[in-house]
Structure formats: C-alpha cells, structure tokens
Amino acid sequence: MAVTIYDVAKRAGVGIGTVSRVLNGSPQVREETRQRVLAAIEELNYRPSPIAQRLSLRKTLTIAVIAPFFTRPAFVERLRGVEATIAESEYDLIVYNVETTAKRDACFHEVPLSHKVDGVLIISLSPSDEDVARWEAADVPIVLIDAHHPALSRVVVNDMAGGYMATQHLIELGHRKIAYISDPLVNPFNFTSSRDRYQGYRQALADHDLPFRPEYHQAGEHGRAQARALAHRLLDLDDPPTAIFAASDTQAMGVLEALRERGLRAPDDVAVIGYDDIEVAEYLGLSTIRQPFFESGVIGVELLLKRIDDPAQPPQRVELPVELVARQTTTG
Amino acid sequence: MAVTIYDVAKRAGVGIGTVSRVLNGSPQVREETRQRVLAAIEELNYRPSPIAQRLSLRKTLTIAVIAPFFTRPAFVERLRGVEATIAESEYDLIVYNVETTAKRDACFHEVPLSHKVDGVLIISLSPSDEDVARWEAADVPIVLIDAHHPALSRVVVNDMAGGYMATQHLIELGHRKIAYISDPLVNPFNFTSSRDRYQGYRQALADHDLPFRPEYHQAGEHGRAQARALAHRLLDLDDPPTAIFAASDTQAMGVLEALRERGLRAPDDVAVIGYDDIEVAEYLGLSTIRQPFFESGVIGVELLLKRIDDPAQPPQRVELPVELVARQTTTG
C-alpha cells in the first residue's frame, strides 16, 4: 500500500492533524515541527491522496470539457487554450470528444449529473432549453465556448459580423456576384456559425443594394470534398459568381480545388475567402476571417473558475473580436 | 447536499449494503427488494459518488495521457484513438499537453506519483532510464505510443522502414540525387522519428549503391517555414537534388512552397515525398508514408488496460505497419 498521512505522522512523532496543517500551509504550526513533518514527508516520499482530499473537501477538483474537437482544426486550438489555463490551476481536465449526436447526448445527460466534476466547459455545442433545465438540478457551473444559450455564461465571437466583414471585403473589391458556401444552416449538432455568418452575408448584400440570389447559397455537409462539389455547382450556373465566401477555411480549400480542376485561378477568375485562419490558410494564400481560438479557451476556463468560486455570479457573455486577413485569393 | 446512498437506503427501507449490492449488480439480492431499491434510486435521482467509490475501491478509475498533441496533426489523431477507446471503458481520461521541455519534465515527475491515475499513456515522448527508474516505485503501469524504452510496453511504427520505403520509392522512379529534410536528429524532446527515418534513408541509398552526400541532409526546427528555408538551401547547391524526402508532411509543404517560389514544379523539376499522410496531403497531391495514428492510440489504451488488470504482465512491444501512398508530387 501507499504511504499515508498516518505514516508521516508517526514518523514525525506528531498527529495527523499537524501533518494536514503543514500540507495545507496552515500558519499555526511551530516552525520546528513543520520541519520535522517536512522531513518525514521527504523521507517517505509521501504524496497525499487526491481522492481522499476530494472526498473530504466535497470537491472533485476537476473540470470536464465536452468538445467536437477532433473533427475540425478550430476545436483543437480552443482546446489548447483550455488545457493551458487549466494546467495552471489546481484542477484536472477530463475530456469528452463528441463526434456523433449520440455521444453528445450521452455527455449532455451524464456529465453534469455524474458528480465527477465541479464544472463543465462545452465547446461549439449549443444545449437545448431542456438540457439546461435538466442541469439546473445538478447545480454544476457550465460555460459555453462558441455556443449559445441565454441562461449560461459563454464566450462567443460575432459570427454575423465576421460574415458581414468577409462579404463587404469582396464587395469593396468590386464583386457584385458573391456566393456563399456553408454547412447546412440547420444541422444535427446545432452548430450556429454557418447560420450566423449567413446572416452577415445577407446583411452586407442588402446594405450595398446587392440582390440576394438563392442559387448563390450552397450548403452541404462540412468538409473539403463536399465544398468542392458545391463550388462546381456554383460554377456550373448560367451566371456564375465572381467571388465565393466559404464558411470555413476547410471548405474554402474545396473551392480552390474546384477552381483548379477547371483551370481557373483565384482571385482573377473567382475570388475566394474562407473563415477561421487555420494554419494552412497562410500557406495557401487564402484570405479569411480570423478568430481568437486559443484565447476563447482561456477565457472560457476563467469564466468557469470564477463561477465555481462564486456560484452566485450571474451568467456572463464575453464576445471576442474577429479580424479580416486579406491574402492572395482575394487581393491577388 | 447531494443525495447519498443512505438516503436511498432509508427511502427503500433497506440497509446501505443492499443498495450497494444492487448498484454493483450483485446477484444475491431478492428481485423484489432490488426493484424497491431501483425505484428509490429513480425517485431520488440518485447517482453514486465516483470519488467515494474510488476511495473505497482504492482505484482512481482514471488514466492520464501526456502528449505534445496540439502542435502537430499526427498527435491529434492518436489522441482521438485514445479518447475513443477510453470512452468505452469505465475509466476517465485526463490530459496533459506538453509544448515545452519544462512541462514535459513536470509531467514526468509528478503524474505517475500523484495518486491521480491508475495508468499513464505517453505519446511521442521517450523517457530516460532515470525517469523509468523513478516510476518503478510508483507502481503505475505506463505505456508508450510512438516512443521508446525497452522496459516499458509500447506501440510503435517502424520509422526506419518508412524512411527506407520513401527513399526506395524515389530511387525506383529513377532519382539518384535524393535529399532528406528533417528535424534535428537530436533534439530537446528526444523525438526519434527523424533519426529513425534518416537511418532508413541512408540504408536505402546504400542498398542501391548511391552515395550519401552530407549536404543533402538538411535539418532544422520542425515547421513549414523552417523546412522551406532548408529546401532553398538544397536548391541553391551547385548540384541540387532531383528529389526531396521530408520527414513530415508539414515539412514537405515547406518544400513545395520553396519550389513554387522558384517557379519549379513537383515532380517534374523536383520530386517530393512527405511522411504521415495528414489530411491536407491528399489535397496537395503529396506523396507520403502513411502510419496508423488512430489505431496506435487504440492499441496503446488496450495495452494499458490489460496492464492495469494484470500488473504482472511483461512489457510488450507492438509494431504497426507503415504504407507508401504515391501521389502526384512523385509520380506526376
């Protein structure tokens, strides 16, 4: 068996209370006995049992993150921010990767009620009212990153502004026939980004007196290959667009692929702008909208820890800025 | 406070022992009382406390993974395999992301001795003999993925074979001036892949009676930009190579970038082959060596769980196959 606090106490010739006190940095312990205890700890190579501490403290000292993080580069960056921030705290991080709605539902149902964590972080998955109601009872702080619910603390980016920004950029370059490729606006995971960016796209068109053409909006499952097919559909139109705004860089890559297959070039034949500024974007010279992924993870954790500390805090909403990154695929 | 096993017991009019028995599916409990307990659990919406269970069972029911996973796509895939497999077990997964040697050392020192986990998975970071010796005392099973130490269970790929395979592929295409771009062969993280692939490269050259030219091996920090610079160095040589083998797809992208900047094309001017078959490789038409990332994570977990179950098991070594994926950058 492992060495316990009793072993240390005996070794140091004190009671376990005293050992506990030096462990927790209590000031009310004579320096001499503190040294004796420290020595015993050292000699026995003692490490307190986190499990026992947690049972006694009635805190799990761990937080969960539920994220579809592996399917898209953006999630990985956010997770990095989460991990980096948690690592500096006293909390452990346990992760749940969601790649199916079944897994999401399982996580949504079990994690907050499982008594396993003091708080949960949810990335890019917006809960339903029903979910939130169920969580009330559990009394576990929950923070959303890149997801929405009015009753919960969340850190978001203004995707509408991003969509607007991308579209306006193309308009300012002289384009008037601008298409939009995205995920389905309503989807099983309830991802909202495609929908919000679509709003911005529509608004920018309207503000500049450009007509919205339904055939210029093509939606399909997320992915490069699917976006490539959608781009071909656009280019096959009688009156094809001169510019394409893709709801993600991954999809923009599909667009570029389609152009290449037709011997077309960006931006001369068709301008292309993506969204996210993932790492390859720079390599490809892809114009895009950048959002602060890493930072969103950091802030999400900060909100959560604050909430754990003081559960009375009202839900907070933090909005992070997006930024236009103009590269060759639009500006040449 | 949360509802405990006592509440359930009282509610069902039984002792806590009985509740515990139905919780753990003990057969020795009358069907009728089982139903009564189940009903009480349902009515109280009771969930057992994992912390208390763990203290009583003297098991943490969690495993740790230490990985430099966020800096390179390969690690993310392996982590996916790890998470997917853990999710099917009764264990929780806590993650430590390593981006500095300081963090690595901290993890190596603390995690196995922390009493926080029943087992540790380490990805791509090879421990020293000293590390391993220190871990002996902790008596915590440790499994390596894509890393090496004779005393530990591990799942690896044959990087030497991969390097050989890539080089041979180029030779068979008629190339005789073949360069190799990689990370520094010795590096702070002690990553071994560049070194092993280098061995394969050298061996293939030798087996085909091709001379090894020191100036054809360029090593630098991992990354696209750095590889791009190294490629330029190669192309500036009096007698530049006609083919370049990059130790990773990321670095191969840097090579392609350098070619593009010089108006050169792959494979006509210079053939290029990478390593890993990351997702963009297909998009780029990049020839490469594929290794089973996801599966390596799965198998790593399986080894670890088996080891936790039966600590007496001797260390095991599982080698996964690599595979040549020939695309346009070598075959046109």
Added chain:
DNA sequence: CTGTTAGCGCATTCAC
C-alpha cells in the same frame, strides 16, 4: 500550537 475525533460516500466483510 497540537492531538483526537467525527465525518466525506461508498464497498465489503461478518453475523443474523
């Protein structure tokens, strides 16, 4: 200042 005691919530004997 320090030793002792009473929980934390559960699993597991051991009697009945």
Added chain:
DNA sequence: GTGAATGCGCTAACAG
C-alpha cells in the same frame, strides 16, 4: 438475502 460495522485517506472542528 440482508443489516450493521469497519475502513479507504484526508480535512476540519474541537478540546486541551
């Protein structure tokens, strides 16, 4: 079959 008692390792009163 089932209840009561003991212990898992630690924190936090409570005395002294």
